[in-house]
Amino acid sequence: MLGKRTDPRLLPSMDISLTQRLSFKQASLTVLVAFILGTALSLIQVGIDYASENASINREISALMEISHNPAARIAYNIDAELAQELVLGLLRSPAVIRAEIIDNSDMTLARVSRPPSTNRYRLFSDFLFGERRQFETPLFVSHAPEEALGLLRLEVDTYAFGSHFLRRAMLTLLTGFARSLLLSLILLVLFYFMLTKPLIEVIRALSGRDLHAPNRNRLPCPRGHERDEIGILVDATNQQLSSIAMEIEQRRDAEDRLTQYLSELENIVSARTAELEAANARLLESNQELEQARRTALDMAQARSAFLANMSHEIRTPLNGLLGMLALSLDGPLNNEQRQQLSIAHGSGKVLVELLNDILDLSKFEAGQLELESLPFDLGTLAEDTASLLSQNALPSVELTCLIDPRLPAQVLGDPTRVRQIISNLLSNALKFTRSGRVDLHVDSTQTGIRITVRDTGIGIAEEARARIYQPFAQAGVGITRQFGGTGLGLALTRRLCEAMQGRLELESKEGFGSRFCAELPLPSHLPAPALPALTGRVVALSSASSGLNELLGKLLPAWGLEYRRLDPDSNLDEVAADLLISDCPECLPGMRPTCQIAILLVTAYGSFLPSEQVHALAPFEQIARPLSRQTLLQALRRSLRQQMESAPAPSLVEQQSGHRARVLLVEDNPVNQLVAKGMLGKLGCEVVLANHGAEALSQLAQHDIDLILMDCNMPIMDGYEASRRIRQGGHHPELPIIALTANALPDERERCRAAGMNDYLAKPFRREELDALLERWLPASRAPSATP
Template sequence: MIGFSVFWNFRNTEAQIMKLAYTEAQANLNKDISFRRWGTLHGGVYVPITETQKSIPWLSHVSGRDVKTTDGQQLTLLNPASMLRQMMDLYAADYGVRGRIIGLRQLNPGNAPDAWESEQLERFTRGEATEVWAVTDIERKPHLRYLRAMFMEPGCDKCHGILGYKTGDMRGATGLNLPLAPYLEQVASSKVGFGLTHLVIWLLGLAGIAWGNWLGANWARARDQAQVALENHRDQLESQIAERTAALSDSMHAAEAANRAKSTFLANMSHEIRTPLNAITGVLHLIRREGLLPGQAEHLDKIDTAGRHLLDLINGVLDLSKIEAGKLVLASLPLSIPMLIGNLVSMQQERAAAKQLALATEIDPAIPEHLIGDSVRLQQALLNYVSNALKFTDAGGVMLRVRLIERDGDDVLLRFEVEDSGVGIAAEDMATLFSEFEQIDNSPTRCHGGTGLGLAITRRFARLMGGDAGASSEPGRGSLFWFTARLRIDHAPKLPSPVFDAGETMRRLAAISRGKRLLLVEDDLLNREIALSMLEEVGLVADIAGDGQQAVAAIGKQHYDLVLMDMQMPVMDGLSATRAIRAMPQFASLPIIAMTANAFDDDRQRCRDAGMNDFVAKPVEPELFFAALLRCLSK
């Protein structure tokens, strides 16, 4: 490294000092050229004729070379070249820098170029360069030689026109010879200084190496002792790490077991509650179909309302747990905001009319007609808002608005608002409004029911859709609840799709049910009775299997057009039974519909993976059940 530093500093010093020499030569030449140009602009100067200053013999062709003043003094003309040459002679005598004036053709024989200068003038004539540098020896001493091309300017033809030059012609060069001895002495002096400096550094380095070796020898024993201590410590540390790793592993297994237990509990809770709920809603459907006595309709409506409230509670808890576990995946399906709002209003219009409330809508016309998003979650969030607004409003009405906030490329940000004229909310209750299991009135005497999950889930849905949720209210003057959601614009071409109402679905089912035979795989007796009654409504006949094993055996003996399969059964569950059926080639296309109280999204996926064609969750909605039957039997 020291050797490289010496080399680099020597080279750098030479380059810098030579650059100084070039700069000085250029400054001197610039001075000479400026002086000559000044003389050219003034046509030369007249000076007295003396013993040392005679008339310039090679200017004899210039008229007015010699003049006599009115007082009798004799003057002679010094042209710019003569003036500059005298200046160059003085500068060379005083400072050792010799200026040069040379020409291709000369008036003054002293302006004849030497061999090197002649070579450069030829280059100037060919247009290869306009200035040149070179380091050469003059009288065995190094000089920096510098030449710059000289061109005819207006005023030069007074003296040099006789040689045949015209304005703009290259006729010679101006230059100088700069002695390099002072600069080379400075280079040598700098090299000596750098050399001594690096020598001292090298000696210090050797001393440091020797001192380091001495320290190393003394530290060797300490290092060995430290190594032994370090190995002992490492052994202890590895033992501690092993113990802590085992403890961490136990904690992780415990956490995973707790998480599995939580998931199992939620799944079992959902299944166990949905199963009797299915019986409740199914029996209600059967009673309504068979006809009601006076007063029974009101009682059945109360039972239906209580059952749906319990189902909403189950769905809310499951949605919240899936959001917290990061397992809730939003759908990306085509949707229409006017259709979504229209469907929501149709569901709540009867409830609003019962309280003599106006339920109005306002949709921004700038919203694109076709969008992509999760219409189910959007409707669920709006349903939470509208239900609360109707619940807490006794007079006036409820306004549902949808506005376009921004449009960025293929995305839109929409703001959904539900404004009511109800009782309003106190300022101290706003902070916890969107918290889980929080209600404005938690007292035992509260007038309105609810789980305290609707608003919390709405905010979670909004944030999953790239937005947020909030509210503003004033006691006695109503409330405004809002949430935003980012949706994509659907550019795909739209094909008309047939839409059937519940009555049309049942009529179509009845039309294709002749000769169709179904297998109902269900272990719960009441749920069997309800399913059979619903099938009888559309003229379908079904056999019964109490578990999956009985179903596989029955399919091998009897032809069936469709199988309704429960998931959770004794002996053999529905998934295992479906896989066993699909393993038989002759039943590869047999339609199988899951009809189960296992309503998680991953339950649906497990059914699809096992080979089922469709999915109906319990409690069974008759319209959804009949639509699934129609889809599978129409194929």
């Protein structure tokens, strides 16, 4: 096979077309360059000729007028019309002059002659370059009296007499340049053929006659005269390659002989391996069947787990809703201090159970990939302050909790307020749990890419080797931490996953024994710009240490609000202090202060650490506020203390307004305890309640009463909430009536199931009165009763 001769039809053809030859390409390229350069030079020459011709028109006519000046001046002086006519006729003999006239000093024409301009098909080019006509005139005077004007000599010139000469010269210049380029191309084509193309064709013909599959060590001949140029080098390189090919063919033949021997041995090996593979395939098939069975078992277990979570959610949330609801209603009634404290502890314990249940369900959503995030506008600053205020009761009296909001923070951002509140709550709860003394600071700042939530504490810190473990569910920094501080280990794991779900990140800086710093970067876009800062006047003095959170908060807010702010140490003398308000976080510094200090006092203390009434009376004018201070609370306290006008105060937030709705609500609930809870909350919110025990009764009540909103439980006997909602929507009589789902099933597919049934919104049990109030405000905004103006 290696000795087979190559088919001559596969050899390169010697018949190369003219346009594909190297000589033609080289000559055409050279001529093209020469043609371009020649054309450019010809154009330059034509341009120079044009400028010279253009100037010569004016020179020749000016010379003609100078010659005719003196005779024309004598004629105008003597007013000789006959001689004037002879002069202008003589001027008209010039081929360029088409009109001539002599005018005396009284504007009377002594003589005028004219003739039509010549016509030609090339005149258009001449007129474009030189203009169609040019007019010349010169004043007439005698040499001994140049200041006395005798008249004018006017000439009108046809430029074509000059332009035609220029066009002929330009055409001749361009044609000769083209002819030179053509001649050069023919000469170069012949030279390149003999110098390049012909010797290459000889080399190609010699090379094409070789059989590259047969070993042949004969050298290719080199064309005469090209032994030392590029063609000779090409022939030498080709000879070397041909020698290498011949050697390689010989080696390949030897290799083929050895390969034939190896193939026979390989066939024996393959037959043995085939038997082994068949046995392995049988074992693999059996393993695949076992894996398929394991996969089905895992799917069944996942479905069983989802069903278990749904049942657990429903079975736990239903009694919790009744428990927390009844406790909340009881706390609103008349109680003594001991009863209120006991019920508050029970209510707080119930909320801890709800948070633990929510964390477990949220982790199950993450594992199933079913967590859905909302995109709603909300006030992040107020949300952070409200969350810190709710968690302040978990702080020890020796821990100072401070909430610092960036003044540049947008009034509203777009995101999921529930999940953002969950992130802040988890980080703050974690910091308060592990901090026995010092400070816990919550910073909310605006960044170029969104917002930054930072929680810094002075607690026990986290060891380097434990930082990766704290983000795992049900894991903490150590067993001793769990025994000493408690907790389930879900908070940080859930917080990190929430940040990642929002396309953000959670960072940690900590040193064991010196505290920790958690920073959540969230890309929440701005919805409304930062609100305008309030304008106040007055002088405020803070009696606090330089390292306190109160000093940092006041130093950031008060100067921005227009107030003069100064800090004094707790042991400072206040006799000569000139101020309108004294703010302090040091209760032990206040007793005995009133005889020497008549400044209004604002005391900031820990949650539940208020002064007794007799001491408050002795310090009047006096006001005390629990920390952490929110911006709105501080602003209202400053306005009261400084007696500022209230016209510029911002509108109170939703949590500061007195809730009140004038609406009739249909409550569809089968559980008697939950009925009492929901009726109590709706009654305190100003709503009239119509009760139904199941979906069929709800349809009957809806036909008898005018209903503004329906609270629909999902799981009920006779007719559940899904079927009842579908029938209400299919009836077509209440297309805009809001239907709110009440369900203890908090799994992710429950919300979609409610929406598919025709419900507008979703409220998971157990719910707080604030959540119910916010839901009524969303769906019944026109029913809110006007709040009393403060």
